[in-house]
Amino acid sequence: MDQPAYFPLFVNLSGKRVAVFGGGTVGLRRAQVLSGFGAQVTVISPAFAGQPDGVQLLCRAYSPGDCAGYALVIAATDSRTVNRAVVEECRALGIPVNAADAPGECDFYFPxxxxxxxxxxxxxxxxxxxxxxxxxxxxxxxxxxxxxxxxx
Structure with a gap:
């Protein structure tokens, strides 16, 4: 089956709370881009590959319930189990989520x-x-x- 084409939807993230799970290069790069569009970005990770400007860092592992209150979530940890848990939580809460390691689980692609x-x-x-x-x-x-x- 052919991969479906995704519709490009531009959204206003100004002042919206966004969570990024994973402090590696992928997660931090995505956090920096989202911050550049006015999002209030929080990166949750036990370790960080750097310190992006305008991004809040929480040095700890993901815990169930962490996604509540966010408008958008990125799952970019190095653990498939954690990323899947983040996706499942977001689905239950109706929060759009992108799993960096599982395109089939994404509500949107990060362009x-x-x-x-x-x-x-x-x-x-x-x-x-x-x-x-x-x-x-x-x-x-x-x-x-x-x-x-x-x-x-």
Missing amino acids: AIARRGSLVAGVTASNTGHRLAAQAARQIRELLDRIEQAEL
């Missing part, structure tokens, strides 16, 4: 972002090629840079 000022493009290959989506986003950024330069 490659091309952003220049108020122009924002999100690119996904519907989980068929992260490299392809990243390359397309890079080319869109270059195009946006050229457009910006032409307007100066």
Whole structure:
């Protein structure tokens, strides 16, 4: 069966509470992007690969009940068991969730972002090629840079 294409839906995250479970490079990168769109991001993890700007870090493991009160959740730990528990909790609470290690469990994909000022493009290959989506986003950024330069 062919992978379904996901509809690109742009949402206002300004002031919304977002939880990211997992303090590795993937989780922190996603936390930083979400923070850049005005979300109030909390990363929950027993360890962190860095310190992103504008993101709250809680140094502890996931506990059942942690997802309550968040508008959006990212499960990006290095444990399939923990990520699955986060997904199940979010489903029970009606919270959109993205599991970095299980595309079939995602309510949404985390796109490659091309952003220049108020122009924002999100690119996904519907989980068929992260490299392809990243390359397309890079080319869109270059195009946006050229457009910006032409307007100066």
